[in-house]
Each structure stands twice: as C-alpha cells, then as structure tokens.
Amino acid sequence: MKKINKSEGPASARTLENLKEIEPRLKIGVLVLNTGHGLYIGGINYGIESDLPHARAILNAMDGQSTCAQISQNSGAGLDDVLEIVRALDNAGLVDTVRTSIRVQRFHSPNPNRSTHKNDDSNDGGFQQLQSKLAPELSASTWISGVRDGGVNVIAQRRNWEVSIFGEGRIATLLYGILLASGISETLLIPAKNSTAISAESLTSGFLRQSDIGLNLKVRSSELAGELSLFPANSSDAREKFAISIGQPQADQQQEWMSSGTPHLVIEPAECASLFIGPLVIPGITPCLRCVRLIRHEREILWDEIELNRLTHAPSEVPVSVAHYVAGLITLELLSYIDREKSQLLGACLTIDFHNLATTDRTLYTRHLACGCNWGQEKSPR
Numbered sequence: 001m002k003k004i005n006k007s008e009g010p011a012s013a014r015t016l017e018n019l020k021e022i023e024p025r026l027k028i029g030v031l032v033l034n035t036g037h038g039l040y041i042g043g044i045n046y047g048i049e050s051d052l053p054h055a056r057a058i059l060n061a062m063d064g065q066s067t068c069a070q071i072s073q074n075s076g077a078g079l080d081d082v083l084e085i086v087r088a089l090d091n092a093g094l095v096d097t098v099r100t101s102i103r104v105q106r107f108h109s110p111n112p113n114r115s116t117h118k119n120d121d122s123n124d125g126g127f128q129q130l131q132s133k134l135a136p137e138l139s140a141s142t143w144i145s146g147v148r149d150g151g152v153n154v155i156a157q158r159r160n161w162e163v164s165i166f167g168e169g170r171i172a173t174l175l176y177g178i179l180l181a182s183g184i185s186e187t188l189l190i191p192a193k194n195s196t197a198i199s200a201e202s203l204t205s206g207f208l209r210q211s212d213i214g215l216n217l218k219v220r221s222s223e224l225a226g227e228l229s230l231f232p233a234n235s236s237d238a239r240e241k242f243a244i245s246i247g248q249p250q251a252d253q254q255q256e257w258m259s260s261g262t263p264h265l266v267i268e269p270a271e272c273a274s275l276f277i278g279p280l281v282i283p284g285i286t287p288c289l290r291c292v293r294l295i296r297h298e299r300e301i302l303w304d305e306i307e308l309n310r311l312t313h314a315p316s317e318v319p320v321s322v323a324h325y326v327a328g329l330i331t332l333e334l335l336s337y338i339d340r341e342k343s344q345l346l347g348a349c350l351t352i353d354f355h356n357l358a359t360t361d362r363t364l365y366t367r368h369l370a371c372g373c374n375w376g377q378e379k380s381p382r
Contacts (some may be wrong), residue, residue, distance in 0.1 A: 019068050019083045019086060019087065020067060020068050020069045020079070020083075021067050021068070021069075022067065022068060022086070022097045023064055023065055023066060023067055023097070023099070024062050024064070024068070024071075024086050024089070024090070024095045024096065024097050025062050025063060025064030025095065025096050025150075026041075026059065026062060026089070026094065026095055026096075027093075027094055027095060027096055027142050027143065027150070028138065028139045028142055028150070029043065029139060029143075030042065030043065030047075030094050030095075031043060031047070032056065032059055035049060037051060038050050038051035038052075038055065039051075039055045039056060039059075041055075041059070041089065041094060042092065042094055043094075046092070047092065047094065048088050048089065048092050048094070050085055050088070052077070052081050052084070052085060053077075054075055054076060054077035054078075054081060055081075055085060057075035057076060057077060058071060058075045058077050058081065058082055058085055059085075060075070061074040061075045062086075062095070064096065064099070068082045068083055068086055090148075093143075093145060093146075095148075096142065096147075096148050096149060096150045097148045098148045098149040099149065100149035100150070100152040100153045100156070101152070102134075102152055102155065102156045102231075130230075130231075133181075133230055134155065134230070137151070137155050137182065137183060137230070138150055138151045138152065138155060139151075141154040141155055141339065144339060144340060145340075154339050155183050155230075156183075157338075157339070158182065158183035158184050158185075158335070158338060158339070159183065159184075159185050159186075159231055160239055160240060161184055161186065161239055161240050161241070161242060161338055162186040162187075162188070162239040162240070162241050162242070163179055163184050163186070163187045163188070163241075163242045163243075163244065163334070164187075164188045164190055164241070164242070164243050164244070165179075165187070165188065165189050165190065165244045165246065166190050166192075166243065166244065166245045166246065166249060166253070167190075167191065167192060167245060167246025167247055168189075168191040168192060168196050168202075168217055168246065169201075169202070169246055169315075169317060169318075169323075170201065170202065170204045170317060170318060170320065170323035171246060171267060171318065171323050171326050171327050171330075172189060172191075172246045173189070173202055173204070173206060173207075173208060173217075173221070174204060174206050174323055174324060174327035175244065175327040175330060175331065176189045176221055176228075177206055177207045177224075177228050178327055178328065178331045179331055179334070180225060180228040180229040180230065181228055181229070181230055182230065182331060182335060183230045183231060184338075185229050185230070185231045185232075186239060187225075189217070189218060189221045189222075190218065191217050191218055194216075194218060195216070196216070196217045196218065197213075197214055197215065197216060197217060198212045198213050198214065198215050198216075198217050198220060199213065200213055201317050202217070204320045204323050204324070205320065205324075207224055207227075207228055208220070241260075241262050241263075242262065242263050242264065242265075242334065242337075242338075243257055243262055243263070243264040243265075244264070244265050244266075244267070244330070244334075245264065245265070245266045245267070246267050247266075247267070247268065247269055247315060248266060248268065248289075249264075249266065249289075254289060254290075257281075257283065258281075258283045258288060258373060259283075260283075261283045261284065262283070263280065263281060263282050263283070263337070264280075264281050265277070265278065265279075265280045265281070265330070265333075265334070265345065266278070266289060267326065267330065269315030269316070270315065270316055270317075270318045270322075271316075273353065273354040273355060274351060274352060274353050274354065275318065275322070275326060275351070275352040275354075276349060276350070276351055276352075277326070277329075277330065277345065277349060277350045277351075277352065278292075278345045278348055278349035278350055279292060279345055279346065279347055279348055279349050279365060280333065280334075280337060280343050280345035280346050282346065283373065284373065286346050286347045286367070287347055287365040287366055287367045287368070287373075288367075288371065288373045290368070290371045290372070290373065291365060291366070291367050291368040291371045291373065291374070292349065292365050293307075294368040294370055294371055295365055295366075295368055318354075319354070322352070322354050325352075325357065326352060329350075329352075333345050344362065347364060347365055347366070348362050348363060348364050348365065349362070349363050349365065350362055350363075351363070
C-alpha cells in the first residue's frame with residue numbers, strides 16, 4: 001500500500017482505535033481506477049495505490065453501515081487486509097468513518113394521515129428537498145482536512161453564525177442569496193436607508209424579479225429568505241457575528257465592530273474596471289481597515305485625494321458578470337473562515353481587474369504602529 005501525491009492532499013495521519021468497529025465509506029468523488037497491477041484510489045491530485053487481491057471487493061463493501069469485521073465477511077477478504085486499506089485511506093483523508101446528523105426544526109402534522117413514521121422520511125417532500133440541496137454543499141465540505149463525517153457537521157455549524165450585509169447593489173443582493181443557500185440561515189441585508197427601493201439595476205439573474213422593482217429592498221429580501229435558505233429558521237440565539245460592508249463603513253459602525261470583536265470585511269466601490277476587497281479583519285489580531293488606510297497613505301501619494309473624491313461621487317454599479325464573480329468569491333472566503341478559520345483575505349486585500357480575473361492581485365498588510373488597534377493587548381482567536 002503506497003500513497004501517491006501529485007499535490008498535497010488532506011493530511012489526517014491519525015492512529016485509528018478499535019478499527020474493527022468503525023463503519024467506513026469512501027468520500028464523495030473518490031475515484032477507483034485499475035492500474036494494471038492494482039487499484040488507484042483517490043482524486044485528481046492525490047491518492048493511494050493498493051495491490052491487495054480483494055481491494056475492489058473491500059471498497060464495494062464499504063457502505064458506511066458495515067463495520068470492518070463485517071466488510072471482511074462480506075468481501076471474503078482477511079480482516080488484516082481490510083484494516084490495512086481502511087487505515088491507508090483514512091490517513092490519506094479519502095474515507096469517512098463517523099455518522100453525524102443535522103437537526104432541523106420542522107412541521108409535524110397531528111393528523112395521522114399526514115404524518116410519516118418517525119424513522120421513515122421516504123415520502124417526505126421537504127426532507128427530500130433538503131437532502132437534494134445539501135448534497136452539493138457536502139461534496140465540498142467533506143474534503144476539508146480532518147473531516148470524517150461527510151462534511152455534515154461543518155455545514156450544520158454554519159447555522160451558528162449571523163452575517164450582516166451593510167449596503168445595497170448587485171453584489172449585496174447576490175451575496176445575500178448565496179449565503180442563505182450555503183447554510184448561513186441568519187443572513188441579514190441592511191441597506192444604507194430603510195426606504196431603499198429595488199431598482200432595475202438590482203436584477204442580476206438572481207432571486208429578484210421584474211415584479212419586485214419599486215418594492216422595499218429590506219422587506220422583500222426578508223420575505224424571500226425562507227425560499228433561499230438551505231435550512232429552516234434557527235431559533236438559537238447563541239450565534240457568532242460577522243459583518244460585510246459594501247463600501248467604506250461609517251466611522252461609528254467600524255468602531256462598534258472593533259470594540260465588540262466582530263470580524264468584518266469591506267468591498268470598496270468599483271473604479272476604472274477594478275474592485276478592491278478586504279482585508280478580513282479580526283479585531284485585535286489582524287490589520288484593521290485603518291491600518292490599511294495608513295499604509296496606503298504612506299505608499300500612494302494621491303491616496304488622500306482618492307478618498308476625498310470617493311466621498312463626493314456616487315459609486316457606480318458593476319457588470320452582472322462581475323457581481324456574480326465577486327459575490328461567489330467573497331462567499332467562498334467567508335465560508336473558509338467559518339468552516340476552517342482560514343481565509344486568503346486575513347491580513348490581505350484583493351484587487352479584482354474586471355478584464356484580467358486570472359491575475360487577481362493579492363496584497364499583504366501588517367498592523368500599523370500608529371493605529372490604535374495595535375496599542376492594546378492582542379485578543380485570542382475564537
């Protein structure tokens with residue numbers, strides 16, 4: 001049994017305890033290919049190779065419900081061979097070994113003619129729809145390093161977050177819908193003015209329709225939240241908060257996020273077919289927005305004039321294609337932070353060139369010595 005690396009794969013490298021009792025199953029998307037002298041088990045970038053005579057029979061018997069001892073009986077392979085291949089697959093991050101359930105609050109009719117057996121959801125349309133919507137999310141979360149339950153717990157934990165989007169426009173509305181559909185059930189869209197109405201510019205092949213033009217943006221988005229959300233509303237009040245600002249936030253709003261320790265991210269207005277995103281600020285730990293402003297003031301001669309010009313000119317809307325790209329990119333970075341406490345935007349900003357997306361520029365920043373966020377004692381990460 002050997003591991004083949006084309007690039008670095010999920011590193012788990014744990015010693016399994018009581019291997020005979022676990023119920024392994026291959027992760028979603030794992031390939032099983034004949035190599036002429038054995039089997040290749042893995043993905044495009046990495047995997048393992050096995051020359052065990054019963055390897056395919058062992059893999060076919062790994063259904064997530066049979067223990068290693070049962071797999072040995074069902075496949076006709078020796079238990080030692082089963083344990084060897086399961087250990088190699090687990091160390092390579094190619095197998096799930098844990099069952100996790102997602103609990104949701106759902107309606108149960110008291111009418112026995114409309115109720116299903118508590119363990120039988122085969123005829124429950126809502127359950128089937130939830131499964132269908134979950135499958136694509138799980139196909140990605142299961143590949144996070146160290147995940148062994150198919151990614152179920154990762155997705156479930158997203159319900160413990162509340163994300164507030166401050167601002168309006170195409171990116172804001174698309175981001176709102178994508179976050180809800182990704183499992184952030186408590187996503188709030190907070191326009192600059194409560195009276196902000198939906199305009200023709202807001203229609204971007206997203207969830208808003210022609211008939212919504214003129215309606216109150218905040219009210220209409222709230223009405224559609226149930227249709228967009230991956231999960232039913234979660235009644236839990238124990239949530240971690242995150243803020244996203246479309247455009248520079250007000251000074252008092254920024255100070256509130258810093259004092260409350262709320263992670264936040266800014267998407268600056270589009271200028272000259274480019275967009276500046278970041279950094280993702282963890283108060284007391286990573287560079288804040290003022291740190292970036294001070295550093296840009298030192299690096300760029302005309303920075304003060306640029307900021308003054310922004311205050312006196314209304315921001316322009318971005319093309320539909322750019323809005324979708326940016327909203328998707330920000331969602332992926334936010335989910336990376338929520339799921340793994342990692343993000344390419346921690347201490348960094350992206351400059352998106354609308355005509356050269358493949359060469360997006362990423363600039364690193366440090367905490368500025370003259371910024372007040374650098375004077376106090378650092379906080380511990382969450």
